[in-house]
Amino acid sequence: MIARLFEGVPRRGVALLSVLLVVLLAAPWMANDYLLTVLIIILYSAYTGQAWNVMMGFAGQLSLGHAIYVGLGGYAAAALYVHFGLGPWIGLAAAIAIAVACGAVIGFLAFRFGVGGVYFAILTIAFAEFARIGFDHFGWVGGSSGFFLPVANYTRNDLWNLRGNPTMFYYVMLALTVAAFGLCHVLLRSRVGYYWQAIREDEVAARSLGINTFRYKMYAVVISAGMTAVAGVFFAFYYNNLFPEQVFHISRSIELILGPIIGGIGTLFGPLIGAFLLTGLSESMQEILTALGLDAPGAKQVFYGLCLLVVVMALPEGVWPWLAGKLGVTVRRS
Amino acid sequence: MARRQARRDGAAIMSALLSIDAVSKRFRGLLAVDNVSFRVAQGSIFAVIGPNGAGKTTLFNIIAGMSAPDRGSIAFAGERIEGLTPDEICRRGIGRTFQLVRPFPALSVEDNVAIGAMLHRHDPALARRRAHEVLKQLDLFGKRHQPASALTLPDRKRLEVARALATDPKLLLLDEVMAGLRPAETDRMVSVLTTLNRETGLTILLIEHVMRAVMALAARVLVLHHGAAIAEGAPEAVVREPAVVQSYLGAEAVD
Numbered sequence: 176m177i178a179r180l181f182e183g184v185p186r187r188g189v190a191l192l193s194v195l196l197v198v199l200l201a202a203p204w205m206a207n208d209y210l211l212t213v214l215i216i217i218l219y220s221a222y223t224g225q226a227w228n229v230m231m232g233f234a235g236q237l238s239l240g241h242a243i244y245v246g247l248g249g250y251a252a253a254a255l256y257v258h259f260g261l262g263p264w265i266g267l268a269a270a271i272a273i274a275v276a277c278g279a280v281i282g283f284l285a286f287r288f289g290v291g292g293v294y295f296a297i298l299t300i301a302f303a304e305f306a307r308i309g310f311d312h313f314g315w316v317g318g319s320s321g322f323f324l325p326v327a328n329y330t331r332n333d334l335w336n337l338r339g340n341p342t343m344f345y346y347v348m349l350a351l352t353v354a355a356f357g358l359c360h361v362l363l364r365s366r367v368g369y370y371w372q373a374i375r376e377d378e379v380a381a382r383s384l385g386i387n388t389f390r391y392k393m394y395a396v397v398i399s400a401g402m403t404a405v406a407g408v409f410f411a412f413y414y415n416n417l418f419p420e421q422v423f424h425i426s427r428s429i430e431l432i433l434g435p436i437i438g439g440i441g442t443l444f445g446p447l448i449g450a451f452l453l454t455g456l457s458e459s460m461q462e463i464l465t466a467l468g469l470d471a472p473g474a475k476q477v478f479y480g481l482c483l484l485v486v487v488m489a490l491p492e493g494v495w496p497w498l499a500g501k502l503g504v505t506v507r508r509s
Numbered sequence: 510m511a512r513r514q515a516r517r518d519g520a521a522i523m524s525a526l527l528s529i530d531a532v533s534k535r536f537r538g539l540l541a542v543d544n545v546s547f548r549v550a551q552g553s554i555f556a557v558i559g560p561n562g563a564g565k566t567t568l569f570n571i572i573a574g575m576s577a578p579d580r581g582s583i584a585f586a587g588e589r590i591e592g593l594t595p596d597e598i599c600r601r602g603i604g605r606t607f608q609l610v611r612p613f614p615a616l617s618v619e620d621n622v623a624i625g626a627m628l629h630r631h632d633p634a635l636a637r638r639r640a641h642e643v644l645k646q647l648d649l650f651g652k653r654h655q656p657a658s659a660l661t662l663p664d665r666k667r668l669e670v671a672r673a674l675a676t677d678p679k680l681l682l683l684d685e686v687m688a689g690l691r692p693a694e695t696d697r698m699v700s701v702l703t704t705l706n707r708e709t710g711l712t713i714l715l716i717e718h719v720m721r722a723v724m725a726l727a728a729r730v731l732v733l734h735h736g737a738a739i740a741e742g743a744p745e746a747v748v749r750e751p752a753v754v755q756s757y758l759g760a761e762a763v764d
Contacts, residue, residue, distance in 0.1 A: 382599075385600045
């Protein structure tokens, strides 16, 4: 079983992956609080990028409104915690269920009525905007003035209630990222993964091979939505506050997809590489600017734009396919 | 729901795998398919020929589930299939190729074919094994690791056939697979199809312009003109009928 998971992966690839995992596991002993926070943000965007990649990278369905699943997940778990005292792990189930239902509605409307391509993307934006405006007026969870969780007590780590220090949050996010990576790896190598790729490449041809494209596109949306909602729960318990204007905002949806685009759409490592590059470089640039005593608001956004420009022009497939070739870890199947 | 109205049709003749019965399709003022009927016998190779615009592709699309006929019925293996969706048609055992080839460009040749094989093999490893068999039959085994986008047109035509074959169809619909092939490549394709028909009993319905291939392959030929069937029979007899010569072949084609 384990051997089959790594079938076709060069030995050097397995070795590099192990080294990366060990480094990530050991990071809290080497990193200061600031660096740990940056790493949490990196893993968070790697995870959400991975979730988005299931829909766009694997199945070819462009979502520009993925913030809706983050927001719904976060609000669901936070509301259960604040109003009913139910912990985040129960909240997680509710978050996934709500996001899956929402994804199923969007997917059903789009795929049943033949809404595809750009129009599908616009539909996803529309739903995220509905949610943003709706939650602005949803008094039960604070409306536009925000929803707050009781602030964490750092004296001891409470994994059951997700209350604790950054190291605990770091390991939770690392576990989620590894799990998402493993799940995507298994999905991509199973029948559903191949069917998604067939739909992405040519939906008409896919149907002629007996693939029920409606059903498989629904699977992609629902799995992607459910995975993204998990990140929402993390977001709520890590930041302890939720504002509709922030969590559901379209800029959040865009930020979420930049990592996989830069890293390589449809690849397993793309979201991870993209998150490291974008967050890592923008944070270090921020540090340099601060050290130089320069105050440049919006520099991060300009930097994101430049990164995107360079990658689209120089490596339109993303960084990972190129990097994999350089490292000699391209997967070959016999 | 009309799409799901397929039901058992006890009247179907046992030896006919596919029965087209009085099928018509109109596009606004144009009667693209006009009351066409024919039967494709189990294990046979049947060709539909005719000039451009004769309605061949429309008829093909109706059989393959891309569009529903306005009138008439289609029975496959004793069951009504008109109006079913393309994926349902495929799951019932009809594989098809596209005249303008539609490979999955970014995927390898092997993955293209393996995806076809996954219809009846949920384990990708088994599907891959089946893909290897089909790739060998179609002379594509040596190119299995190339992305489909890197193939030449003749190879893409072969890939279309390989992918459809991998779904283990009872009936294979071929939409001008010979178009654009050189004579030697046509002969190779003809021999592959003949072998498949003889060794596995695969029934083949082809729409074809290349008469060289039609004459070599088909036991029966149907000629369409302006949407209507103007002749049907053995290829040698059909190509000598005056109506066929006049409307389609031209006198010099008969030699």
